[in-house]
Amino acid sequence: MLEFIVQSPRNRPDLVEVRYDCQCGCKPRARYERGSDEANFEHCCCGQVHFVGARAEERLKAYLGERSAQGLDAEVGEYSIHALQVKAPWGEPVPVAYALPAMHKKH
Numbered sequence: 001m002l003e004f005i006v007q008s009p010r011n012r013p014d015l016v017e018v019r020y021d022c023q024c025g026c027k028p029r030a031r032y033e034r035g036s037d038e039a040n041f042e043h044c045c046c047g048q049v050h051f052v053g054a055r056a057e058e059r060l061k062a063y064l065g066e067r068s069a070q071g072l073d074a075e076v077g078e079y080s081i082h083a084l085q086v087k088a089p090w091g092e093p094v095p096v097a098y099a100l101p102a103m104h105k106k107h
């Protein structure tokens, strides 16, 4: 399981940024804007991906499905998908979904 840090950027109380310290050394981050129907994501260099925002899990699966159809993720093997909710600073739950590859790529 990844441990997420949930914060609003300075002077942007309408945004939440969800980040984590990746085992590869990167600090992937993705933002969600309050009230929006969007989700954003970061695909870490090592192969881990996280989505934050509306329908995060559905979007993550669609994203990985497209990549796999193009043969882009063959080297990392199967992904395991995890979904959770974090609490935005304004009090609402925000969906987060992430995928962990069977084999990580080098940083």
Ligand SMILES: [Zn+2]
Pocket (backbone or CB within 6 Å): 022, 023, 024, 025, 026, 044, 045, 046, 047, 048
């Ligand atoms: Zn990484």
Ligand SMILES: [Zn+2]
Pocket (backbone or CB within 6 Å): 022, 024, 025, 026, 044, 045, 046, 107
């Ligand atoms: Zn990295």
